[in-house]
Structures are given as structure tokens and as C-alpha cells.
Amino acid sequence: MTLFFAPASDPSLPLHVLAQSDLEGWLADQPDPVQSWIAADGFSGALGQALLIPSLDGTPSCALAGYGTTAIRARKRFPLAAAADSLPKGTYHIASGVPVEALEAECFGWLMTGYAFDRYAAQSPASAALIAPEGVNAARIEIMANAEALTRDLVNTPASDMGPEQLQRAAETLAQEYGAGCSVISGEALLDQGFPMIHAVGRAAEQAPRLIEMNWGSSGPKLTLVGKGVCFDTGGLNLKPGASMGLMKKDMGGAANVLGLARMIMALDMKLQLRVLIPAVENAVAGNAFRPGDILTARNGLTVEINNTDAEGRLVLADALALAHEGAPDLLISMATLTGAARVALGPDLAPFYTDDDIAADALARAGQAAADPVWRLPFHNPYEAMIEPGIADLDNAPAGGFAGSITAALFLRRFAADSRYLHFDIYSWQRSKEPGHSKGGLGQGPRALLTALPEILDL
Structure with a gap:
């Protein structure tokens, strides 16, 4: 098993990482259909939540990842990995929401969601791929x-x-x-x-x-x-x-x-x-x-x-x-x-x-x-x-x-x-x-x- 980032040239969905305290402000800048979609889903920004947002033609336009509260994140070593486990198969790039000082650790945690010990039985690790964000040493993290x-x-x-x-x-x-x-x-x-x-x-x-x-x-x-x-x-x-x-x-x-x-x-x-x-x-x-x-x-x-x-x-x-x-x-x-x-x-x-x-x-x-x-x-x-x-x-x-x-x-x-x-x-x-x-x-x-x-x- 080899764990790696997706090539930067791959088509990818923007991923907005939203803490619960930031959701209201983010929603205020979104069109009514997006607000209605999120309300219907019940997405609240809780840690581990994940949601695809459709465009007018029904194809995904972006994705959301719940980042929880400061107190909840303090109790998890890799909080973004909770959403990576929930995202549908595909390739994503982080568009907003992850503090710069946490990027390397969060990227490491994301890659580790792809780990599975499958020597004796088939396993199903998370399959959401991530393009390494700018500013991190992707080779070192891999x-x-x-x-x-x-x-x-x-x-x-x-x-x-x-x-x-x-x-x-x-x-x-x-x-x-x-x-x-x-x-x-x-x-x-x-x-x-x-x-x-x-x-x-x-x-x-x-x-x-x-x-x-x-x-x-x-x-x-x-x-x-x-x-x-x-x-x-x-x-x-x-x-x-x-x-x-x-x-x-x-x-x-x-x-x-x-x-x-x-x-x-x-x-x-x-x-x-x-x-x-x-x-x-x-x-x-x-x-x-x-x-x-x-x-x-x-x-x-x-x-x-x-x-x-x-x-x-x-x-x-x-x-x-x-x-x-x-x-x-x-x-x-x-x-x-x-x-x-x-x-x-x-x-x-x-x-x-x-x-x-x-x-x-x-x-x-x-x-x-x-x-x-x-x-x-x-x-x-x-x-x-x-x-x-x-x-x-x-x-x-x-x-x-x-x-x-x-x-x-x-x-x-x-x-x-x-x-x-x-x-x-x-x-x-x-x-x-x-x-x-x-x-x-x-x-x-x-x-x-x-x-x-x-x-x-x-x-x-």
C-alpha cells in the first residue's frame, strides 16, 4: 500500500472546511439554493460531517467538511480526517477553513485515512483523494x-x-x-x-x-x-x-x-x-x-x-x-x-x-x-x-x-x-x-x- 496525494493537475472539487461557529457567516454569502440544500441536509459544521453541493446541472460544485468546535478539535489529533472518512470517492482541494499551522498535520491525517491492514482480509479504507495544499512539503508528508x-x-x-x-x-x-x-x-x-x-x-x-x-x-x-x-x-x-x-x-x-x-x-x-x-x-x-x-x-x-x-x-x-x-x-x-x-x-x-x-x-x-x-x-x-x-x-x-x-x-x-x-x-x-x-x-x-x-x- 502506498499513500500519496493526488496530482495537482487532476480535476478536483473545492473543499470548504467549516467550523460550527463559521457556518452562519459562510452561508450568508451563498445563493438561496445552496442555503436551502444545506438546511435540508442538516449540515451544521459538526466534526466529521461531509456534504456535496450540487450546481444547477446537478453535478457537484464543491464540498463541505465539518470542523466542529475548538473544544471538540482539541480532543482529536486529526479532526479533518473525520470528514475525509465521510466524503464520497473523488479528488478534493482545500479551498478554505484549515489554519496554516495545522495544514501539515491535517494532510498527514487525511493520507492515513487511506491506510488499511488487508493482508488477511479485504478492507475498505477511505477513498477521498486530496491535492496537497500550497505551502506544505507534500513529499515529506508522503x-x-x-x-x-x-x-x-x-x-x-x-x-x-x-x-x-x-x-x-x-x-x-x-x-x-x-x-x-x-x-x-x-x-x-x-x-x-x-x-x-x-x-x-x-x-x-x-x-x-x-x-x-x-x-x-x-x-x-x-x-x-x-x-x-x-x-x-x-x-x-x-x-x-x-x-x-x-x-x-x-x-x-x-x-x-x-x-x-x-x-x-x-x-x-x-x-x-x-x-x-x-x-x-x-x-x-x-x-x-x-x-x-x-x-x-x-x-x-x-x-x-x-x-x-x-x-x-x-x-x-x-x-x-x-x-x-x-x-x-x-x-x-x-x-x-x-x-x-x-x-x-x-x-x-x-x-x-x-x-x-x-x-x-x-x-x-x-x-x-x-x-x-x-x-x-x-x-x-x-x-x-x-x-x-x-x-x-x-x-x-x-x-x-x-x-x-x-x-x-x-x-x-x-x-x-x-x-x-x-x-x-x-x-x-x-x-x-x-x-x-x-x-x-x-x-x-x-x-x-x-x-x-x-x-x-x-x-x-
Whole structure:
């Protein structure tokens, strides 16, 4: 599936986007037949309403899209997409009504109404096409939309078709498309090359655990992205109940998001040196599964007491972060569907991130708002460091008590990023129900905010 704007040369209908407060003034300038048509339809400018206005010969002359009220729009990330879902098939251009500062986000949301995950059954996404308005970077928006589609596809694919091998192939396909290098360390070779925790988490699965690495670009700042690739998480020997296992195909959402971000960076030919690291495993149950009470030694020499095998994501990320740190990146970013505690704190729609870098945090906050990709900073709260130190080993992978679960996981990961300039995202990567611009299922969280903020963070 490719998401794109209609060619500017295509015949198109003007689309007037009308907030409820603006409808009366707009109607006052319209001829009586138009006023009567709108009154008969009951169009009020409510969010999601759409209406074609006929000309005297019966053919459509323009279209209207309801834009709701300021309060209602504040509750939707892509309010125009609600009308795009309702418009009849055809091609449209925005004639009025969308604030300039909202155009890019609204155009992105419109393109995403054309997304559907149709690998296993036919779907019917919205079919209204849009000509890109003047003043927006149409190519950039298309790149972001298709990267988001890649992320959604990867997350939506069930573990039967998206295990470590298939995730590796997805990375290799992306690398080949943009001329990047891609290499893999798999199975027992992980032990030989110093990735014991990736091996421990994934060794019980049918598909061997692996570390996927992609490299692109030869000049500019060094950016390393690390994405959690747990393709299915049973919980291991601390087995999850069935209800908690239902969405675990999305536990590789961190990997899907960094691949989406990598695609944006490469497609835009950003002047940086990109490295992507994905520890890809399945946390399965078998006689050789790692156990509660085990003590593992990570790549950087730190020992970790396993107090819950269901806290496996931070283990595989730890080895990958240690490798990333060895490469002395100018910026290191990890993304993971890591803790339920993050959802309790901020819910499913708001992606928390952690950093000690105030400049990066401020840039991200502004970028997230501008890109309609909301993020929120949570603290690396140093007094909680003692909570991840069990005494019998250097670190505890699942501190008792249940308090500050997202923060303690972030503090755990920071030990492996060491003194790198570091950002960590604890994302959900799932949309629970259909919303304007969002289909139910897999979701990108953070990549567009990061893409917008990177030029400031890395002085590009």
C-alpha cells in the first residue's frame, strides 16, 4: 500500500472546511439554493460531517467538511480526517477553513485515512483523494505517511508471520530499498560475540534469537536507534494470563517504530550516520527457558538478577544499548513497548520519554505538538536508583513493590547507555479503537516528533 496525494493537475472539487461557529457567516454569502440544500441536509459544521453541493446541472460544485468546535478539535489529533472518512470517492482541494499551522498535520491525517491492514482480509479504507495544499512539503508528508504505514503493518502482523526471522527480513528489505548495510548475529553466535542476555531471553523459542543491525550514511552526526523486537511475549516462566497475552504480537512495537523512523530519515536523505539495532526474540516457554532467580551477565559486565521473566524487554535492550554505546553515538535513542506502568501514568495515547538532556527534551515537546505526535517527559529520578539494586547482583530486572515501574525500567536501561546522550521512549504502539486518521491496531508513537526535533537536537 502506498499513500500519496493526488496530482495537482487532476480535476478536483473545492473543499470548504467549516467550523460550527463559521457556518452562519459562510452561508450568508451563498445563493438561496445552496442555503436551502444545506438546511435540508442538516449540515451544521459538526466534526466529521461531509456534504456535496450540487450546481444547477446537478453535478457537484464543491464540498463541505465539518470542523466542529475548538473544544471538540482539541480532543482529536486529526479532526479533518473525520470528514475525509465521510466524503464520497473523488479528488478534493482545500479551498478554505484549515489554519496554516495545522495544514501539515491535517494532510498527514487525511493520507492515513487511506491506510488499511488487508493482508488477511479485504478492507475498505477511505477513498477521498486530496491535492496537497500550497505551502506544505507534500513529499515529506508522503514519506511520513508511508513510514507510519510500515510501522502499523509490522505491529499488526501476528507472531505466526512476524517472528524474529520475518522481522529480520523486514529490516533487510528496508535496507535494500535505501542502499543501507544490514547484518545479523543469530543463535549461539550471540554468546560468542558478547550478547548473553539477548540469547538468554530468546533461546527457548523455535526461531533463534538475533541482533539485527542496519547502517546508512557516511557523514554527519552519529544517530543510533535501538528498538525492542520481542515478537511475542508469553511472559516466559512467569507466564502471562490469557487476557494479558492477547496483544503481545505488538511487543515488537519498538522495533517497528525505529524502522519507521529509519525509513523517514533515509527517504529524506538526512545528513547523518544512522545505525539501527534490533534485538529480535520470542520470549517462549521450554525446558531451556531462563528462570526467576537466575543471574545473567550483560555485554558490559553488569550482573542482573532475574526476578520476573516477564520483564524481558529491558534485558534484550541492555545488550543492544551496550553495543550502541561502544560506537560513541552523538545521540542514542531506544524505543520499546516496555511497561504497563507507563500506560497507568499516561494512558495509551501519550508516549513518555526520558532524557537527562533539557535541550533535547524541549525540542521534542515542541516537535510533538507541531507534528500531532504527542510525547511527555518523565524523569530519570536518581533517588530511585536504589530500587534496581538487589544486592545479590548489580541490577534487578523487576523491582518488588510495583512503584514507579516505568521510571525504574528507564533507569535500568540508562546503566547500559552509560554516558551517551540518551533518549528512551516507553510506548504503547497500539490504537484501541478507530479514530480520525487512526485505524484500530498498530500505531507509530514518537517517530514524527523525533523527525521534527532531530535538526535542532543534532544541529543538522
